[in-house]
Amino acid sequence: MENLALLFKEKNLKLTPQRYAIYKYLLSTKAHPSAEMIFEKIIVDYPTMSLATVYKTVKTLSEIGLVQELNVGEDNFRFDANVSKHPHIVCLSCGRVDDIENVDFSFLNKEAEKYTDYTIKDHQLYFYGFCSECK
Amino acid sequence: MENLALLFKEKNLKLTPQRYAIYKYLLSTKAHPSAEMIFEKIIVDYPTMSLATVYKTVKTLSEIGLVQELNVGEDNFRFDANVSKHPHIVCLSCGRVDDIENVDFSFLNKEAEKYTDYTIKDHQLYFYGFCSECK
DNA sequence: CTATTAATAGATAATTATTTTCTTTTAGGA
DNA sequence: TCCTAAAAGAAAATAATTATCTATTAATAG
Numbered sequence: 001m002e003n004l005a006l007l008f009k010e011k012n013l014k015l016t017p018q019r020y021a022i023y024k025y026l027l028s029t030k031a032h033p034s035a036e037m038i039f040e041k042i043i044v045d046y047p048t049m050s051l052a053t054v055y056k057t058v059k060t061l062s063e064i065g066l067v068q069e070l071n072v073g074e075d076n077f078r079f080d081a082n083v084s085k086h087p088h089i090v091c092l093s094c095g096r097v098d099d100i101e102n103v104d105f106s107f108l109n110k111e112a113e114k115y116t117d118y119t120i121k122d123h124q125l126y127f128y129g130f131c132s133e134c135k
Numbered sequence: 136m137e138n139l140a141l142l143f144k145e146k147n148l149k150l151t152p153q154r155y156a157i158y159k160y161l162l163s164t165k166a167h168p169s170a171e172m173i174f175e176k177i178i179v180d181y182p183t184m185s186l187a188t189v190y191k192t193v194k195t196l197s198e199i200g201l202v203q204e205l206n207v208g209e210d211n212f213r214f215d216a217n218v219s220k221h222p223h224i225v226c227l228s229c230g231r232v233d234d235i236e237n238v239d240f241s242f243l244n245k246e247a248e249k250y251t252d253y254t255i256k257d258h259q260l261y262f263y264g265f266c267s268e269c270k
Numbered sequence: 271c272t273a274t275t276a277a278t279a280g281a282t283a284a285t286t287a288t289t290t291t292c293t294t295t296t297a298g299g300a
Numbered sequence: 301t302c303c304t305a306a307a308a309g310a311a312a313a314t315a316a317t318t319a320t321c322t323a324t325t326a327a328t329a330g
Contacts, residue, residue, distance in 0.1 A: 014277055014326050035316080050280040055317060071208045073259065075288075076316060089253050103250045105243070112262050115238045118224050120264040124208065127247050129255040149297050149306055170288080185309045190288060192307095210317075211287060 011064055021046060022057045026067055026081035032088070032097040034076045072097055072126050087125040093134035100127065146199055156181060157192045161202055161216035167223070167232040169211045207232055207261050222260040228269035235262065 004023070008015040021042055026033070033041070035054045043049045058079050061067040070078040072090045078097060080088075087100040109120045129135075139158070143150040156177055161168075168176070170189045178184045193214050196202040205213040207225045213232060215223075222235040244255045264270075 009327085012277080016278065016326070018279070048280065050282095051316095052281080052318080053279055056278080059318095069208065071206050073204065073206045087247060089247070089251055089255070091253065092256065098251065098253070100247055100250050103247065108240070108260070109262065112222060112224070112235055112238065115235050116224055116233065116262075117267040118226065118233070118262070118264040119270050120224070120262050121227065122263040124261045124263075125243070126259045127244065127251075127253070127255050128257040128259075129253040132252040135254050144298090147306080151297070151307065153308070171286095183309065185311095186287095187289080187310080188308055194289095 007064065007066075013060065013064070018042075018046060018049060018053055019057050019060070022054060023061060023066060023081065026061075026079055030082075030099060032070060032078040032080050034074075034078050036076070038079065070097070070124075085122075087127060089127040089129060089131075091131040091134055092128050093130055096131060098131070142199065142201075148195065148199070153177075153181060153184060153188055154192050154195070157189060158196060158201060158216065161196075161214055165217075165234060167205060167213040167215050169209075169213050171211070173214065205232070205259075220257075222262060224262040224264060224266075226266040226269055227263055228265055231266060233266070 004020075005015055013019075022038060025038060025041055031037070035051065035058060038058070039049065039051050039054045042054070058067060058069075061081075062069055062079075065083060067079050067081050068083050070080055070088060072078065072088060074095075080099075082099065085106060087103070087105060089098050089100055090096070091098075105123075105125060108123055108125070112123070113120045139155075140150055143154075148154075157173060160173060160176055166172070170186065170193060173193070174184065174186050174189045177189070193202060193204075196216075197204055197214075200218060202214050202216050203218050205215055205223060207213065207223060209230075215234075217234065220241060222238070222240060224233050224235055225231070226233075240258075240260055243258055243260070247258070248255045
């Protein structure tokens with residue numbers, strides 16, 4: 001967490017308050033917010049925050065592996081500071097996106113490789129259904 | 136295939152040449168084209184085709200279950216007239232999107248349901264790797 | 271502790287994908 | 301052949317995202 005400064009230094013990146021706030025917020029939430037949602041949250045404490053800065057920051061954080069981009073099939077991207085490989089589940093009614101935790105589907109890569117001539121590096125798995133509130 | 140007319144009639148939809156051409160093209164290809172790619176293809180034979188018509192048509196076709204929308208994590212959607220559940224694989228180098236055929240991952244829904252309180256209806260599974268041309 | 275500088279923030283304009291609006295055309299039934 | 305609701309296509313509007321540009325600032329050096 002405080003090797004964050006180190007990581008940024010290595011990459012010649014500045015650890016600005018804005019970047020720190022965005023990353024900290026992403027670490028604190030499991031809501032998988034979009035850029036817009038991050039912006040709405042952060043602007044409360046950083047009134048000068050611009051949406052462009054949010055976009056630039058999440059891109060930067062993605063590039064250095066601190067957040068992952070999700071695309072659950074909406075018209076926008078969502079972001080997750082939990083960069084471990086894990087499936088996500090989307091509520092078809094309210095739209096919330098949750099993690100599915102404590103399960104390892106990494107065997108799927110090897111399994112799928114039997115049925116294709118690709119070399120498989122990674123996968124994304126999205127489930128769709130109804131959350132406990134909506135069902 | 137010719138019950139297409141029937142299906143359209145049931146839904147009070149007109150089977151226009153444009154819709155027919157788009158659907159036929161989607162049936163003929165495994166390239167999982169985006170709206171733009173469909174447009175480029177169709178306009179050769181239908182010079183008056185507009186991109187709006189492509190968008191409207193793929194939405195209509197989706198709604199009646201003749202095509203499925205894919206979102207492999209790009210900034211646009213792709214379309215597939217193969218509506219059977221099957222995983223897709225994206226080449227990280229050239230960007231092509233292929234089907235993974237003859238494999239059934241439907242058990243994943245039940246499996247994942249053990250780790251969440253959602254009722255799971257469906258899933259999308261995207262693999263990422265390098266195709267035979269690129270690796 | 272201050273000066274320097276390259277990187278960043280934020281405002282704004284530009285892009286890109288997609289949707290909407292509106293008018294003209296047309297598929298399909300009477 | 302006529303009628304009409306639905307659709308096509310042109311054009312404008314929206315929404316998400318990216319690029320541009322200038323003022324600011326984090327990090328380093330002196």
